Amino acid sequence: MTTHTSVPQIGHLIGGQLSVADLRDAYDPGRLNEVVARVAVGTAEDVDRAVHAAHRAFPGWRDTPVAERVQKLLAAAELLAGSSEELAPLLVREHGGVLWEAQTDFALGAGALQHMVSLAEEFLRPVQFDDEQSFVSVEKVPRGVAAAIVPWNMPVVLTMMKLAPALVTGNTLVLKPSPFAPAALTLVLHKIAATLPPGVLNVVHGEGDVGAALCGHPLVRKVAFTGGTATGQKVVEATVPTLKNVTLELGGNDPAIVLDDADFDAALDRMLKGVYTRTGQICFAVKRVYVPRGRYQQFADAMCDRVNSYAVGHGLDPEASFGPLNNEAQFKKVLNLLDRTRNSSATLVELGRKLDPSSWDNGYYMLPHVVRDIEHTAPLSCEEQFGPVVPLIAYDNEEQVIAWANDSDYGLGSSVWTTDPDRGLAMARRIEAGSTFINTHSFESLDLRMPFGGVKQSGIGREFGAIGLSAYVEEHAIRRLK
Numbered sequence: 001m002t003t004h005t006s007v008p009q010i011g012h013l014i015g016g017q018l019s020v021a022d023l024r025d026a027y028d029p030g031r032l033n034e035v036v037a038r039v040a041v042g043t044a045e046d047v048d049r050a051v052h053a054a055h056r057a058f059p060g061w062r063d064t065p066v067a068e069r070v071q072k073l074l075a076a077a078e079l080l081a082g083s084s085e086e087l088a089p090l091l092v093r094e095h096g097g098v099l100w101e102a103q104t105d106f107a108l109g110a111g112a113l114q115h116m117v118s119l120a121e122e123f124l125r126p127v128q129f130d131d132e133q134s135f136v137s138v139e140k141v142p143r144g145v146a147a148a149i150v151p152w153n154m155p156v157v158l159t160m161m162k163l164a165p166a167l168v169t170g171n172t173l174v175l176k177p178s179p180f181a182p183a184a185l186t187l188v189l190h191k192i193a194a195t196l197p198p199g200v201l202n203v204v205h206g207e208g209d210v211g212a213a214l215c216g217h218p219l220v221r222k223v224a225f226t227g228g229t230a231t232g233q234k235v236v237e238a239t240v241p242t243l244k245n246v247t248l249e250l251g252g253n254d255p256a257i258v259l260d261d262a263d264f265d266a267a268l269d270r271m272l273k274g275v276y277t278r279t280g281q282i283c284f285a286v287k288r289v290y291v292p293r294g295r296y297q298q299f300a301d302a303m304c305d306r307v308n309s310y311a312v313g314h315g316l317d318p319e320a321s322f323g324p325l326n327n328e329a330q331f332k333k334v335l336n337l338l339d340r341t342r343n344s345s346a347t348l349v350e351l352g353r354k355l356d357p358s359s360w361d362n363g364y365y366m367l368p369h370v371v372r373d374i375e376h377t378a379p380l381s382c383e384e385q386f387g388p389v390v391p392l393i394a395y396d397n398e399e400q401v402i403a404w405a406n407d408s409d410y411g412l413g414s415s416v417w418t419t420d421p422d423r424g425l426a427m428a429r430r431i432e433a434g435s436t437f438i439n440t441h442s443f444e445s446l447d448l449r450m451p452f453g454g455v456k457q458s459g460i461g462r463e464f465g466a467i468g469l470s471a472y473v474e475e476h477a478i479r480r481l482k
Ligand code: NAD
Pocket: 149, 150, 151, 152, 153, 154, 158, 176, 177, 178, 179, 206, 207, 208, 209, 210, 211, 212, 215, 226, 227, 228, 229, 231, 232, 234, 235, 238, 249, 250, 251, 252, 282, 283, 284, 384, 386, 412, 454, 458, 459
């Protein structure tokens, strides 16, 4: 029986007005009979209204002094941090994470917003030259209406990584959340939008057709997308007729390379946070682990021992190490990879325990798996699993492991594990990736001073820092002859 007890209604926000037409139920992935929210499903007409609202608000926001934009957005960061207590439990119930993961999403989001906004005044200062022949001023101007499209896994921080640079540089924004985690994000965005002029921040809900309409809209001058690689390709296609700037943060298949001198206990303490946090559903999660053949059994045994202590259950259960997968398609994708692995020479080890066995089938629950003795070429080693399942691959020498790490269409994160800092740095420099971490590889590895993004089919462009701001401005060069 489906339960509906007084759930929030999540509408579009267009030009400062809420509209709640055509609501659909959103379910808890850990209690499939529970409706968490009723969420609007938009159309291309809603997108058009939102883009026009953003377009009308643009001149006023562009001409607002940057110091005032900074103040408003710093206040928004406080509002965001202060909303975590109220909204993180709702986020847990819609995206399936455990409570501290949802709280971390809010905290990282507030930190990212504050950090990027505080860089803006210096970044936006014009670069000028004045000599006997001429005066030159190179000015950074906003592009206009920006569109942001985000996934469900860490919706708050992934939104703030786009909202902050877009709005502080003077653009207006239309955001499309994922239908798999729309509610908590939208409620906090409503609060933030109420502190800004109407139309500066707009939200339209819906599926891929709404995202595509947003990407293709002629008045949208910038698209910032985070999601899967196949969807990123569709985003680019939709923007071709109106040629707009696009930033893509896409999938990954991050390698973790354990060197023969690594301290396994210390490495596993940190590495496992990068494997199973958010049920493995993080773009730069550790998705394949390479271990030197001579120490393989020792590493695999130590890893299995630790993972066996995990307990899986609903995200609001304080005992849960991690929660269910987010949606049926994702659940089936991981099950399919497991099935394909079962029919190979690899050994699939299922570990951990079920917190509430009687409710296990009422959610997309999966125990943690470690896959031993698997080949580098196996589907589970080559494809992004996005689940609590990790392949452990034995390698023979450094040349081989570097070749295998780079033998991927992806190139998002990566890591090297060693007690020798120079060796770690030398190996890191040989990996094709947007980021390489040494002796760390999880959400704890992020440093706001590091640009974030991927190479190859993991994306185009970078978020954070001055390079993140630069994706939202055009350089306008002015020269006066004397
Ligand atoms: P997804 O690509 O299915 O969806 C992402 C967003 O795109 C959603 O809002 C969706 O509704 C929208 N969308 C779907 N079709 C569209 C279209 N044709 N045009 C425009 N928008 C469209 O991804 P997901 O399942 O929500 O998220 C998981 C994927 O996201 C994984 O591959 C993961 O690695 C990736 N991801 C990447 C990063 C990063 O920073 N690189 C961060 C988080 C997640």
